[in-house]
Amino acid sequence: MIQGHQSWVFESKPTILGCGAVGGPFEAKGALAKDFDLLHEDIWLGQDSFEKSEKKLLEEACQIAIKNAKVKKESINFFISGDLMNQIVISSFAARTLSIPYLGIFGACSSSMEGLAISSLLIDNGAAEYVLCGTSSHNAATEKQFRYPTEYGGQKPPTAQWTVTGAGAAVVGKGTGPKVTSATIGKVVDMGISDPFNMGAAMAAAAVDTIEAHFRDLNRDPSYYDIIATGDLGKIGHDIAEEILKKDGFKFQEGVFKDCGKLIYNKDQPVFSGGSGCACSATVTYGHFFKEMKKKKLNKILVVATGALMSPMSYQQKESIPSVAHAVSIEA
Numbered sequence: 001m002i003q004g005h006q007s008w009v010f011e012s013k014p015t016i017l018g019c020g021a022v023g024g025p026f027e028a029k030g031a032l033a034k035d036f037d038l039l040h041e042d043i044w045l046g047q048d049s050f051e052k053s054e055k056k057l058l059e060e061a062c063q064i065a066i067k068n069a070k071v072k073k074e075s076i077n078f079f080i081s082g083d084l085m086n087q088i089v090i091s092s093f094a095a096r097t098l099s100i101p102y103l104g105i106f107g108a109c110s111s112s113m114e115g116l117a118i119s120s121l122l123i124d125n126g127a128a129e130y131v132l133c134g135t136s137s138h139n140a141a142t143e144k145q146f147r148y149p150t151e152y153g154g155q156k157p158p159t160a161q162w163t164v165t166g167a168g169a170a171v172v173g174k175g176t177g178p179k180v181t182s183a184t185i186g187k188v189v190d191m192g193i194s195d196p197f198n199m200g201a202a203m204a205a206a207a208v209d210t211i212e213a214h215f216r217d218l219n220r221d222p223s224y225y226d227i228i229a230t231g232d233l234g235k236i237g238h239d240i241a242e243e244i245l246k247k248d249g250f251k252f253q254e255g256v257f258k259d260c261g262k263l264i265y266n267k268d269q270p271v272f273s274g275g276s277g278c279a280c281s282a283t284v285t286y287g288h289f290f291k292e293m294k295k296k297k298l299n300k301i302l303v304v305a306t307g308a309l310m311s312p313m314s315y316q317q318k319e320s321i322p323s324v325a326h327a328v329s330i331e332a
Contacts, residue, residue: 004217013179014123018069020061021287024165030265035287054138058094061167069171077128082111110307112282113326117183119172134169137277159198162271168282184327186210200237203306206323231281231305232261234274260284281305293332
């Protein structure tokens with residue numbers, strides 16, 4: 001089961017039975033709009049707060065994933081979820097609605113693959129028959145908590161990123177579909193960066209550390225995968241990660257090394273360095289990548305979700321931004 005120092009290899013190859021990807025109006029204008037299961041025209045979603053809107057996004061993604069997996073909600077043993085709001089209230093309140101035994105996690109934007117890795121571990125060990133995992137983010141809710149309310153109209157530097165409004169979820173079990181074959185759990189890496197408008201640079205080294213650990217533990221190189229996608233480094237962070245990996249001797253064929261934050265929006269959208277947020281890697285993986293694998297356009301992918309483990313309190317106390325990345329390999 002354990003291979004190398006920090007990787008799991010799943011002998012039973014747990015299956016992603018069904019997924020759900022939900023987005024907001026900005027995502028509806030993005031490059032991957034056709035791969036979402038549901039898109040909303042209004043970021044409020046008929047709610048009276050952005051936080052309630054995000055909860056609805058997560059609930060919808062979970063319900064769609066359950067429907068697409070063709071399983072009964074009552075058959076699902078556990079719900080694993082995390083988000084960016086204080087005390088992961090979005091996930092906890094969604095768990096209240098779903099009424100499924102719940103494990104809350106926090107890996108910031110790495111929570112998507114952290115949840116998928118833990119879900120696969122439970123299935124592989126026979127600790128569950130079905131596990132639902134998901135995560136969400138909301139542009140206005142996240143900006144309000146970690147930076148400045150959007151109503152302030154504050155200017156942002158080119159290094160800033162655009163938090164994805166959306167949610168992604170998957171049901172993991174045994175059956176037909178893309179298989180989760182391995183996972184590499186990342187270490188916390190801190191580059192000493194404290195600027196919340198430069199998250200890509202803060203997380204780049206964590207992504208590199210996990211990618212190199214994955215190749216080392218599993219004795220693989222980049223040629224094994226059709227796509228290796230970081231979570232939400234954006235243009236600046238992804239360029240940094242690619243440069244470090246090349247210096248360390250890892251060579252990528254053209255188009256293999258990608259970033260979900262660079263994929264999700266069109267080039268003419270004002271997203272600065274690219275997309276970010278828990279929903280960034282979740283919606284791209286459970287929407288775009290999952291559909292491409294079902295169409296047999298992709299066979300083997302490695303998703304390396306990245307997370308900045310800061311809080312409003314740590315930022316106010318001028319702490320640096322520790323980061324982590326978790327990698328999951330999915331094979332058709």
